[in-house]
Amino acid sequence: MLARLSAAQPRTGVRRARPRTSQRHQLSTDPAPHHRALPWLNDGVPRWVVHLDMDAFFAAVEQLTRPTLAGRPVLVGGVGARGVVAGASYEARAYGVRSAMPMSQARRQCPSAVVLPLRLSVYRAVSERVFSVVREVAGPVEQVALDEAFTEPAELWGADQAAVEEFGMRLRERVRRYTGLAGSLGAGSGKQIAKIASGLAKPDGLCIVAQGREREVLAPLPVRRLWGVGPVAEAALRRVGVDTIGALAALSVYEVTSLLGATAGVALHRLAHGVDDRTVAERGHAKQVSAETTFEADLGDLASVRAAVTEMTIHAHRRLLTSARSARTVTVKVRGADFTTRSRSETAVTATTDVVALVDTAQRLVTSALPGSGVRLIGVLLSGLTSAAQQSLFDEPTRATPLTPTTATPAEWAEWHHAAPTPEPERPWRAGDDVTHPDYGHGWVQGAGHDRVTVRFETRSTGPGPVRTLTATDPNLTRADPLTSLD
DNA sequence: TCTGGGGTCCTAGGACCC
DNA sequence: TCTGGGGTCCTAGGACCC
Ligand SMILES: [Mg+2]
Numbered sequence: 001m002l003a004r005l006s007a008a009q010p011r012t013g014v015r016r017a018r019p020r021t022s023q024r025h026q027l028s029t030d031p032a033p034h035h036r037a038l039p040w041l042n043d044g045v046p047r048w049v050v051h052l053d054m055d056a057f058f059a060a061v062e063q064l065t066r067p068t069l070a071g072r073p074v075l076v077g078g079v080g081a082r083g084v085v086a087g088a089s090y091e092a093r094a095y096g097v098r099s100a101m102p103m104s105q106a107r108r109q110c111p112s113a114v115v116l117p118l119r120l121s122v123y124r125a126v127s128e129r130v131f132s133v134v135r136e137v138a139g140p141v142e143q144v145a146l147d148e149a150f151t152e153p154a155e156l157w158g159a160d161q162a163a164v165e166e167f168g169m170r171l172r173e174r175v176r177r178y179t180g181l182a183g184s185l186g187a188g189s190g191k192q193i194a195k196i197a198s199g200l201a202k203p204d205g206l207c208i209v210a211q212g213r214e215r216e217v218l219a220p221l222p223v224r225r226l227w228g229v230g231p232v233a234e235a236a237l238r239r240v241g242v243d244t245i246g247a248l249a250a251l252s253v254y255e256v257t258s259l260l261g262a263t264a265g266v267a268l269h270r271l272a273h274g275v276d277d278r279t280v281a282e283r284g285h286a287k288q289v290s291a292e293t294t295f296e297a298d299l300g301d302l303a304s305v306r307a308a309v310t311e312m313t314i315h316a317h318r319r320l321l322t323s324a325r326s327a328r329t330v331t332v333k334v335r336g337a338d339f340t341t342r343s344r345s346e347t348a349v350t351a352t353t354d355v356v357a358l359v360d361t362a363q364r365l366v367t368s369a370l371p372g373s374g375v376r377l378i379g380v381l382l383s384g385l386t387s388a389a390q391q392s393l394f395d396e397p398t399r400a401t402p403l404t405p406t407t408a409t410p411a412e413w414a415e416w417h418h419a420a421p422t423p424e425p426e427r428p429w430r431a432g433d434d435v436t437h438p439d440y441g442h443g444w445v446q447g448a449g450h451d452r453v454t455v456r457f458e459t460r461s462t463g464p465g466p467v468r469t470l471t472a473t474d475p476n477l478t479r480a481d482p483l484t485s486l487d
Numbered sequence: 488t489c490t491g492g493g494g495t496c497c498t499a500g501g502a503c504c505c
Numbered sequence: 506t507c508t509g510g511g512g513t514c515c516t517a518g519g520a521c522c523c
Contacts, residue, residue: 081488099523102489145523230521263497292492339490345516495522502515
């Protein structure tokens with residue numbers, strides 16, 4: 001088997017060498033004989049971890065369900081003054097837009113972009129479809145985000161590289177057929193190298209790193225590409241002249257740990273050497289649930305802060321209930337106008353699902369976390385979670401509350417806790433809203449204002465649809481379930 | 488109109504127990 | 506009575522992931 005290119009070539013060469021239409025990207029060939037018996041390879045039996053990462057996922061879902069957007073720059077994220085980019089289509093990335101960039105900056109760099117709010121319910125539905133396809137083909141899946149997951153297929157145990165490649169192509173095609181979306185796939189002897197490989201395969205590609213060639217592939221890459229190296233670790237390494245993973249691998253464990261701490265240092269030293277025996281396993285229960293919000297303008301009075309604390313506690317509590325858990329620890333998080341963040345937490349003797357108790361604790365905690373100036377963000381985090389059912393066997397009965405979460409509306413809760421009433425969902429049309437019309441069908445709001453609303457009527461299956469401008473108060477125009485756009 | 492929201496894991500100090 | 510070491514839990518802060 002001939003390598004399309006050697007792993008020792010510079011990275012830019014890797015990128016350029018791949019034809020635009022290629023779906024195969026062979027990074028290196030069979031392992032050299034002296035690499036076969038590396039100790040972490042199960043006595044020489046190849047271990048194949050596969051990483052699937054959907055391409056520009058949020059933006060791609062928008063382009064899929066709103067066909068007019070295909071081929072156009074799309075930004076998904078916070079649309080308010082303080083929003084950031086959560087997803088950008090490749091067309092938008094060409095303008096230098098990146099995830100986590102302030103939306104205001106992204107708009108400046110890419111004025112032609114269509115800017116849309118997140119539709120998490122749609123992304124979640126598509127994500128479930130993607131990874132149930134993967135689960136069918138590959139077995140247990142460790143999902144690490146809505147759009148990416150690891151798997152270690154039993155059928156690839158001890159397989160040669162050609163079999164892995166065949167498997168990868170099959171999986172990618174299946175995902176495309178059932179979801180209409182492209183995902184890039186990487187495979188290698190461990191999670192780190194598989195994830196690096198999927199990154200090299202992007203967009204819409206496949207990349208397999210031969211067993212024993214991990215270090216060669218990693219060496220020229222910047223340290224930032226390693227899982228666990230963020231801005232701080234990157235800066236610390238740069239200060240001592242370490243820019244690439246190869247340079248990191250050349251340091252002693254002692255040097256790395258003294259720079260990055262004991263745990264991270266040992267882990268990163270091993271990863272830099274291509275040593276990665278972390279297992280692939282389905283994720284269990286979440287260890288915490290939280291809700292936080294950043295205000296359009298900083299809050300300046302205690303009453304608004306208290307209202308927000310109640311609202312965030314109720315929000316987190318709702319998810320606590322849907323996951324059938326109870327919480328022992330409440331943490332309140334407060335970010336001031338100067339962006340410094342303070343948190344206060346309290347752990348009770350027993351776990352609870354009682355929202356009144358949770359709100360009381362949160363309200364007690366927040367007062368000691370307030371900054372001198374305005375409040376930018378309020379968050380409430382519930383942790384120390386146990387199964388609510390299991391808990392009820394041992395706990396004294398939940399104390400009587402005047403309103404239970406099942407009988408009270410959020411507005412009633414807000415009133416009980418002296419919070420401002422939650423604004424009615426009756427709000428003007430906004431770009432990105434899903435709508436339906438008896439004559440024109442399902443659509444989405446492109447723009448609104450001056451008593452007019454511009455709607456694009458289309459879903460995934462309609463192809464690019466017509467745009468119509470209606471009066472904002474048109475009784476025929478009503479809100480619709482975003483999931484309908486998947487039809 | 489600088490800097491979202493939902494998570495995981497680590498560190499370090501003090502309390503407390505043995 | 507004094508000193509000390511180890512383990513665990515709690516709290517606050519922070520790095521990092523997408
Ligand atoms: Mg992705």
